[in-house]
Amino acid sequence: MGLALFQMPLPKVFFTTKPAWPVLTTPQTKPSIYRTMGPGLCFLATAALICLLSRHALAYECTITNPRVEYMPCPAMGIDVASPRFGWIVECASTSSIHTAASGSSSPNSKGPNGAGTPVRGTYQQAFQIIVTAADADGAVVWDSGRVESMESRHVVFGSVGRSPQAALSSATAYDWTVSVWVATDVPRKNVALEGRARNVAGKKILKVQDTGRRTGSARSQAMPAARFVTGMLNVTHDLSGAHWLVAKSSGQNLCRAPVQVGDVAVERAVLLVAGLGYHVASLNGRRVSDAELESGWTDYERRVPYSVYDVTGLVRGQGAWNVLGVALGNGWYATWGGGEPSRVRKTFIAKLFVNGKEVLASTAATRAEKKGRGEGDGTAVSSERGADDALWVCGEGPVVYDSLYNGEVFDARRASRVQGWDTPEFKIDSHWDFAMIAPAPPPGKLVAPKMPPVRRVAELPALSLSEPAPGVFVVDFGQNIAGRVAISLPRTGTGNVTLRHAEVLQHTGITAHPVPGMISTDNLRSARATDVYMYGEGQGPDGRSGRGEGDVVVYEPTFTYHGFRYLEVRGYEPRLSDVKAVVLQSDAAPTGNIEFSDSLLNQLQAAIFWGQRGNLMSVPTDCPQRDERKGWLGDAQLSGEEVLFNFDVVATLIKFVRDICDTQNEVGQIADTAPFTFGGRPADPSWGSALPSLVFYLFTATGDTLVLQEFYPYLVKYLDSLLVAAEIAGLANLYKSYGDWCALPGVPMCSPHLTGSFSFLENVRQMAEMAAALGKTQDEKIYLAYHQSFTRAFHGAFYRNGTYDNGVQTCLALPLWAGAVPPDLQESIADKLVRDLVETHRYHATTGIIGMKYMLEVLSRMGKTDVAARMLQQRDYPSFGYMLTNPHEPATTIWELWNGDQAGPEMNSRNHVMFGGSVGGWLYKFLGGVRAGPASLAAAGYREVEFAPPLGTCMPLTKVSTSLQTLQGRVRMDWELGPCEEASPPWSSKELRPSTNSSKSSCRRLLTSILIPLGSRGHVILDGRTLAPTSPAFTVHIDGVDVLEASLEPWGLEVLQATDSLVELSLTSGTWMIETLFEVNAEAASLCDTDTAFSLSPRGGGGGYSGGMQDATGAEGVTATS
Structure with a gap:
């Protein structure tokens, strides 16, 4: 066995759960001796740390992956902050069978849920050490943190922990960094936060478990292979000194070049900074410096001007050779009028090249005297046959004779042949080229690196x-x-x-x-x-x-x-x-989520959402990619915020976009409804402006990073203040509005835009209270909670009339339920109206627009009606998503803007619009997949706690769902499969399946759930059967062959938080778990599943402890009516 372990590739490390003695070594050296400790032998080889212990030992290997700086995958370009955030992922898998049951016996089936190759339960990062060095021949250490006792691996700030940095980071410099970690395995202690939440639900039994707190292993990994990041300008004024914004003599000249010698030195590192507006392509010696497109992105150029940073070490020629830097320019958003035509604003650029830490070239224009001194006549035109030794910037006409984001490009092949090799030292410039000039009106915004993938x-x-x-x-x-x-x-x-x-x-x-x-x-x-x-x-x-x-x-x-x-x-x-x-x-945001259903139409829906979102990530999250719009509409971004964080690695992209939103804020706190603000209105409709607090809230939930909250909190306060003033002056019934429940079903009355705007305002106030709590701003939290309580009551008073809300359409019923604005004595009635309208009146078809769709789905799930929502999404006739995807005229591969896109007029009829897909996509993961991040608290956010809630519905139309997420903590996965109890037990089940107690009135169901919890996280499993109509079942839950609701001692790493006849909540440590749940559904109720009858409509509970939304009219969470 030992010989086989040596063959594993780096960087991996093997650990054992016994003994508890650490075996430490530096990443650079091997230990000089082998040590024998206690009953086993631990020794470090080049390939891995091996522990050979007693016959009950558990061996496992760990890898460190996904290095990130400022949430960008490495190599990360353009880090323009002095103290960037570092992140990585640690994953450990067993190399032997695992001890699982309380008795201490190991799993007999190596292919089962706890066999070799599966993630190890209870592992966590105990400590880390980061080392940052200069990426040159010397490799001088800039920061060695030393060993830092911390579980944090998502966002460690440079120099914030451990030893102080030996030196500050420098501008335009490449750095390498690596991390080593110590990994430990513990029997988990009770989770105080989870227990506290459980106690707040009345009438639920909290089961205590034995808590030994026994630590059973600790060892250090090999260092992660070096990852690179390159800084941008840390002091823009100093770093840009000597460089100017340049323009060509004529607007048709879109190729600019300058030669440069770097001296008689070897090139150890070279960094290029370029801002070319609107778009640019930079090249050195005839080769593009990057595979990035449409650089450097889109901002409000009055506020912030993006620049790009490139590591060009391999492209610059040293030893006295000549180089040529080329910059090709396009109009982009900067030099474009509405309608896509090029504007009178001239394309412009600024650039600097650094070699071995020294500036060797900047974008400067020669003086008229310098030009005349070279025999250039009036000092504007370039004479023929000039060579590389003329170290001045010149510009000429390239083959792109017209370019427009909306209208396209015109390419002249004749010009292309004339300027072949224009960016090489061998090219001879002629009279078609002119000297570049200093821009008469450079862009006023501050130069910033986007800090997002291009x-x-x-x-x-x-x-x-x-x-x-x-x-x-x-x-x-x-x-x-x-x-x-x-x-x-x-x-x-x-x-x-x-x-x-x-x-x-x-x-x-x-x-x-x-x-x-x-x-x-x-x-x-x-x-x-x-x-x-x-x-x-x-x-x-x-x-x-x-x-x-x-x-x-x-x-x-x-x-x-x-x-x-x-x-x-x-x-x-x-x-x-x-x-x-x-x-x-x-x-370039990598896909991070995947969800697959036993239903082909839902798989088609997920694919359409994925491709629609992919088509609208273009430097900013846009609404559509095809027509004369393509704007960063805040309403679309708010509705798709959760969905895009499930499907793509967009943390850095969304942080940049939130900065774009903040750029639109005026002195009284109002923001625009598009960002960057080139179109739309200000103040934004509250449901559009909701993107500012909502996106920050979603980002914190996904990352657990309080620095994100700290950066944007002042903007959030200012924005909420502007809404609070408007609400207090006008009242919610007259709160300003613009769009309302956009794109609701034609022919159905629209829910009042005042109601939808007021709902979004309430939701933002709730989010602000949670974010204030996470920052420790207790007084702010109290203030926002008080505001929420007051305006929740005002919401009911403003919009409830004649037994319903506003005109009683689906949106008008769903939003008050979500906001907790419905008094307890009316909740059952309003919930019944909503479900009956959906099921009986419209036969499982939605009438909502984009806002109502998102929250109606979530309200249905929190009422225990996920099966109803799923059936709605499975409809194929109009109006439905299935109709979009399968209609005979134009079956869609992305989600339409309109329900009736195949029949509506062309004025507003995009076939790829992110808003409806965003409204549905997050729900698919959270409620059909049953996987979601924990609450927005310091202890749980950033997937430190992961909630697993497989849906249990009497009429669930699915039999299998597989969900996988790559989070900042690591891989999260849940597969659930629902079927009758008569099916064979899995090999890891130790008990016979219980037959139905009354076959004439009930039916036994079995739910098999496979869960993967990343290292250092805990899983909160919710098995909620309170809505299995018309009576609640008695659960039987098997894990590792143990009936966890009856055993005196639970399996290792598991804690029962609460258990009733119809609700079980478990806390699980990291690793892989297989859960078998047996329960009964009423056969008579199940017989109605294929009809359009809305049975058992009363909501039961608030979703099994899932935080957020569904509050009562006093603002207290988790209190809902029961029948």
Whole structure:
């Protein structure tokens, strides 16, 4: 066994649960001796730490992965804060069978839930050591924290713990960092926070367990392989001295270059800083410095101007050789009028190149005297045949003769051949080039690094079909609606133009008066032309395919634009299917979540939500990627905030966007409804402005980082103050509004926008109270709780009339229930009205808009009606998401803007809009998957506590759901499977399944749940059967062959928090768990599952202890009516 362990690759470490003696070594050296301690032998080899112990020993291996700086994966570029945050993930898996049961016996089945290769229960990071060094030949240590006793691995601030830094970080410098950790395994102690919550639920029994507090293992890992980060400008005024914003002589000159010698030295490290507005592509010696696209992102340039940082160590030539730095410029958002046309604002850039820590090149314009001294006439034009030794910035016309985000790009192949190699030392500039000039009106905003992953090419899709619906018109279908561009292989020589038009849909009778089958429809793009043109020019050679070889082909892909499309129309050239591919662009946020259902339509829905979100992560979270809009609408961002944090690694992206929102805040605290603010209104509709506190709240819940709260708290206070003043002056019934429950079902009365705005205001006040508590601002917490209590009562008084809220549509009923504005004596009645309207009146179809959809789903689940909500999502006829995905006219691959998108007019009819998908996507994970982050408290946020609540409904239309999340703590997973008790027991079950006690009136069900809890976290399992109509069952819960509700001592690492006949709550330590739950449902009630009858409508409890929302009219959580 020992020999096999040596073969494991670095960085891994093996531990054992016995004995408790630490075995320590530095990452750089091996121990000089082997030590024998107690009954076993522990020794460190190059590959791993091995512990060979007694026959009851448990061996496991740990790895350190996912290094991050400021929430960006390493290598992280552009860290412009003096004390950045470091993060990593530790994962441990067993290399032997695990002791699980209270008796101490190990699992006999190595393939079972606790066999070899599975995560180890009860492990946690006990301590860490971070070492930061300069990324040069010397490798000087900047900070060695020493051993720091801490479980924190998500956001450790540079220099904040352990030893003080040996030196401060420097600007424009590359650093390497590594971390070693000590990992321990404990029998878990009782979780005080969870017990406290359990005690607050009346009538629930809290079971005590034996708590030995026994620590059973501790050892140190090998160091993580070095990860890199590169700083930006830590002192902008100092770091930019000597550099200027430059512009070209004419607007058509979009290529700028400058030569530079770095001296007779070897290049150890080189860092380039560039801000090119609107977009830029930087290159050195003919090679792009990065694979990033549409750099440097989008901000309000009056407030903040983004710049990019590149590690160009491998591109700069030393030893006296010449280099050429090139900057190609596009219009982007900076130089664009409304409608997408280039504006009179000139494209501009600023740049600096540092080699070995010294500035070697800056964006400076030569004086007129310097130019004339070189024989340049009037000092503006460049004479012919100048070489690399003219170390001045010059600009010339590139092949991109027109670029617009909305309208596309025009590329001139003749120019491309004329400037071939323009960014190399060998290129000779001629009279087509002019000296760059200092910008007369540089952008006023402060230069900042975005500190978020840039837009990149994240996928390529092949063409699926090619047709010719009209002579000379070719249409390509990529099978998926995306945001991005097309790369097309064309003959190198040809005549005329090749025109590429992009569209989401094909013409059909629902949207086109006289459709031509197979032709694209672009009406819903409004003024956006979404057209790219490749210009050959006359007399360039023959057209067609003759003599076509690898050297005869050029691949054209636009540079400074993107489109939202599924279909491509090609004119001027007959392509082959293999000539064309779609390039998917996205802010490079890796997918982090995955959820799969036993229902194909729900899988299709999740895929559409995923692709819709992917298409709307483009430096900012946008509403749509195709028409003349593509704005950072706050309403869309608020509704999709939870969903996008489940599906993608967007913490850094959302932090940047919250800064964009804060940039829109005026002196009285009001914010705009889009960010960056180029369109829309201010003050924002409260349901749109809700994005500011909501996104900060979601970020804290996902990260547990109080620095996020601290940064934005002053803006949140100011915003809430503006709303509080408006609410006190006008009252909730007249609170200002703009949009309301946007895109509600046509033909159904709209819920009052005053009600939806007031609801969002109440929700934000509740969030503020929780965030104030997390920051220790006790007085603020009390103030916001008092406000919430007062305005909750005012909400009921403003909108309750004639036995319902406002006009009684689904949104108007769901929002008061969520907000806790419904008095206890009315809760059953309002809940019944909501479910009956959904089930009986509209036969499982929603009538809501984007706001009502999100909260109606959550209210249904908190009422125990997840099965009802799931069945609603499974409908395939209009109006439904299933109709969008399966209708005969244009089956969708992303979620529409409108319920009736296949029939509505083109003025506002996007086929890829994030708002509805965002409203549904978070619910899929939290309630159908049953996985969600713990409450927004210091102890639980950031997935330190993970809640697992598999849905238990009488009419649950699913049999299996598998959910997986990559969190900052590590991988979280739950698979649940629901079936009849008659099925065979799993091999790890030690008991016979209990038969039904009364087969005529009840039916036995079995829920099998597999759970993975990351290292250092605890799981809070909620098995809530209080709504299994019409009577509650008696649960039997098996874990590791033990009936945990009857055993005198629970399995190792488990604690029963509370148990009744219909509600069981467990606290589990980290690792893998398999749970078998047996319960009964009423057969008579189950027989109604295939009907449109709303049975047993009364809500029971508040979701088994799940925090947030569903409060009573006094603001006290967890109190709801029961029948």
